[in-house]
Amino acid sequence: MVERRPALTVLTHLVLIIGVLIVAFPVYVTLVASTHTAQAIVQAPMPMIPGDQMLQNYAAVLVGSDAGAGSAAPVGRMMFVSLVSALTIALGKIAISLLSAFAIVYFRFPFRNFFFWAIFVTLMLPVEVRIGPTYEVVANLGMLNSYAGLTIPLIASATATFLFRQFFLTVPDELAEAARIDGAGPLRFFWDVLLPLSRTSIAALFVIQFIYGWNQYLWPLLVTTQEDMYPVVMGIKRMIAGGDAANDWNLIMATAILAMLPPAIVVLVMQRWFVKGLVETEK
Amino acid sequence: MEKRVRFRSTWLPWALLAPQLVIIGVFFFWPAAQALLQSVQIQDAFGATREFVGLENFRNLFADETYVGSFKTTAVFSILVAAFGISIALMLAVFADRVLRGATIYKTLLVWPYAVAPAVAGVLWLFMFAPSIGIIPYLLRSIGYEWNHLLNGDQAMGLIVMAAVWKQISYNFLFFLAGLQGIPKSLIEAAAIDGAGPWRRFWTIVFPLLSPVTFFLLVINIVYAFFETFAIIDASTQGGPGKDTAILVYKVYYDGFKGLDLGSSAAQSVVLMVIVIALTVVQFRYVEKKVQY
Numbered sequence: 001m002v003e004r005r006p007a008l009t010v011l012t013h014l015v016l017i018i019g020v021l022i023v024a025f026p027v028y029v030t031l032v033a034s035t036h037t038a039q040a041i042v043q044a045p046m047p048m049i050p051g052d053q054m055l056q057n058y059a060a061v062l063v064g065s066d067a068g069a070g071s072a073a074p075v076g077r078m079m080f081v082s083l084v085s086a087l088t089i090a091l092g093k094i095a096i097s098l099l100s101a102f103a104i105v106y107f108r109f110p111f112r113n114f115f116f117w118a119i120f121v122t123l124m125l126p127v128e129v130r131i132g133p134t135y136e137v138v139a140n141l142g143m144l145n146s147y148a149g150l151t152i153p154l155i156a157s158a159t160a161t162f163l164f165r166q167f168f169l170t171v172p173d174e175l176a177e178a179a180r181i182d183g184a185g186p187l188r189f190f191w192d193v194l195l196p197l198s199r200t201s202i203a204a205l206f207v208i209q210f211i212y213g214w215n216q217y218l219w220p221l222l223v224t225t226q227e228d229m230y231p232v233v234m235g236i237k238r239m240i241a242g243g244d245a246a247n248d249w250n251l252i253m254a255t256a257i258l259a260m261l262p263p264a265i266v267v268l269v270m271q272r273w274f275v276k277g278l279v280e281t282e283k
Numbered sequence: 284m285e286k287r288v289r290f291r292s293t294w295l296p297w298a299l300l301a302p303q304l305v306i307i308g309v310f311f312f313w314p315a316a317q318a319l320l321q322s323v324q325i326q327d328a329f330g331a332t333r334e335f336v337g338l339e340n341f342r343n344l345f346a347d348e349t350y351v352g353s354f355k356t357t358a359v360f361s362i363l364v365a366a367f368g369i370s371i372a373l374m375l376a377v378f379a380d381r382v383l384r385g386a387t388i389y390k391t392l393l394v395w396p397y398a399v400a401p402a403v404a405g406v407l408w409l410f411m412f413a414p415s416i417g418i419i420p421y422l423l424r425s426i427g428y429e430w431n432h433l434l435n436g437d438q439a440m441g442l443i444v445m446a447a448v449w450k451q452i453s454y455n456f457l458f459f460l461a462g463l464q465g466i467p468k469s470l471i472e473a474a475a476i477d478g479a480g481p482w483r484r485f486w487t488i489v490f491p492l493l494s495p496v497t498f499f500l501l502v503i504n505i506v507y508a509f510f511e512t513f514a515i516i517d518a519s520t521q522g523g524p525g526k527d528t529a530i531l532v533y534k535v536y537y538d539g540f541k542g543l544d545l546g547s548s549a550a551q552s553v554v555l556m557v558i559v560i561a562l563t564v565v566q567f568r569y570v571e572k573k574v575q576y
Contacts, residue, residue, distance in 0.1 A: 019371075
C-alpha cells in the first residue's frame with residue numbers, strides 16, 4: 001500500500017465482503033434448499049435457514065428415488081460416471097500431449113511442423129462447430145453410451161501440447177546430451193528426466209483438465225441416452241421436468257451440491273497449481 | 284526455437300505422435316470436413332439422398348429471420364457478459380490487490396465458481412429466479428417488480444447473463460490480479476508523491492498498464508459467451524421465451540438434433556467455424572505481442 005487511507009481501507013474490505021457474499025449467495029441458497037422437504041421449498045418465500053432433512057435428501061439422491069416429475073436415476077452412479085470420465089479425460093490429455101510434444105521437440109522427421117500446426121489448428125474446432133458430424137462418427141464407431149464415447153473424442157489437446165512443447169524447449173540441452181553419453185535411449189530420457197521435470201506443469205494441467213472433463217455438458221448430452229451413463233452435470237438437468245413447483249427442488253439442489261463438490265475440492269486443494277495452470281494454458 | 288540435441292529414430296516419433304493424430308483426424312478434421320461438405324448439400328432427414336446445392340443453405344440461413352435474430356441475441360449476450368464480467372472482476376481485483384491482510388482468503392473465496400459446471404450454474408440461477416417459488420422474484424414482488432423470465436424475454440436474457448457472469452468472474456479476477464501484481468510499485472509511489480489520489484492513479488497509471496490484460500480477457504470472454512454458455516442456456520431458459528435467448532450455438536444444436544435439418548445445421552456450423560477462426564486470429568495477432576506476465 002502506498003499511503004494510509006483508513007476510509008479507503010474500510011471501503012476495500014466492504015466491497016470485497018459484498019463481492020464474496022454475492023458470489024456465495026447462489027450456493028448458500030442451494031445448500032439451504034438441499035436440507036428441506038420439497039413442500040417447504042415451494043412455499044414462497046423458501047426458508048433461509050438450513051433445515052433438518054439433509055441426510056434424508058442426500059441419501060435419497062445418491063441411491064435414486066421414485067418421487068418427482070423428472071428423472072430419478074441414482075446420483076451415486078452419475079458421480080461415478082463423471083469421476084471416471086473426468087479422470088480419463090484429464091490423464092489422457094496429459095499423456096498424449098506429453099508424447100506429442102516430446103516427439104515434436106526431440107526428433108527431426110518429415111512433416112514435423114505440419115503436424116504441430118495440425119494439432120494447433122484444433123483450437124479452432126471446438127465441439128460446438130462440428131457437433132452433427134462428430135456425433136455421426138461416434139455413432140458409426142459404436143461408441144454411444146460408453147466411456148470411450150464420453151472421453152476419447154475430448155482427449156486431443158492443443159493447449160496441453162503447446163504448453164509441454166514450450167516447457168521442453170526450456171530444458172537444457174546438456175541433460176539430453178548427458179543422457180545420450182550415458183547410453184540412455186529416448187524413452188529412458190523421457191521417463192527418467194523429462195517426466196520428473198514436468199511435474200509442476202502436469203499438476204497445473206491436471207487441475208484445469210479435470211474441471212474441464214467434469215463439467216462437460218453438450219458432449220454427454222449427445223452421446224448418452226441411457227441413464228446409467230449420464231454424468232452428474234447432465235443428469236441434474238434431466239431432473240428438472242415440470243413447472244416451478246412440480247420439481248423436487250430439494251433433491252435437485254442436493255444433486256447440484258454433489259456435482260459442485262469434486263471440482264471445487266480440486267480447485268481449493270490444488271489452488272497454487274490451478275492459478276499457474278490457468279495463466280499458463282492461456283499464454 | 285529449435286533443440287540442438289536430438290534423438291535419432293525413424294519410427295519412434297511417429298509412434299509417439301500417433302495417438303494424438305488419430306484422435307484429431309477422426310474426431311476433429313474428418314467431422315469438420317463433413318460439416319463443410321454437408322453445408323453445400325441438401326439431405327433428407329433419413330440420410331438416404333444427398334444433393335449438391337452450392338451456397339443455397341447459406342442463402343436460406345441468412346434469409347431466415349430467426350437466424351439473423353439469433354446473431355443479434357448472441358451479440359447482445361456476449362457484449363453484456365464481457366462488459367459486466369470484466370468490470371466487476373476488475374473492481375474486485377483492484378480492491379483485493381490493496382488488501383494487506385487476508386488477501387489469500389478473499390482470493391480463495393472468489394476463485395471457486397470457476398469450478399462450477401455451466402449447467403449447474405444455470406440450474407442454481409434458475410432456482411433462485413423461478414417465478415413462482417424463487418427467492419429473488421419473491422423479494423422483487425415485495426418492491427413491486429414482477430419477475431417472470433418465462434414470459435419476459437429481457438428478463439430471460441438478464442437471467443442467463445447473470446449466471447454466465449457469475450461463473451466467469453473468478454477467471455477474469457485471477458488474470459486481473461496477476462496483471463496488477465505485475466505493475467511496478469515504484470510507478471504508483473511516484474504518482475502518489477506527486478499528489479495523485481487513488482482514483483486518479485487508477486485511471487492514469489493502473490488502467491492503461493492493464494489494457495493488454497483487459498483486451499485479452501475481452502476476447503476470451505466473447506469466446507466464452509459464444510461457445511461455452513450453451514449449458515447455462517439449456518439448463519435455464521432453453522432458448523426461450525420464444526427464441527429470445529437462443530444464441531447461435533444453441534440454434535446449431537436445436538436445428539441439428541431436434542429439428543433434424545442437417546444442411547442448415549451444417550451451414551450454421553461453418554458460420555461458427557469462421558467466427559472461431561476470426562476470434563483466434565485476433566487473439567494471437569494482437570494479444571501474443573502485447574500481453575506480458
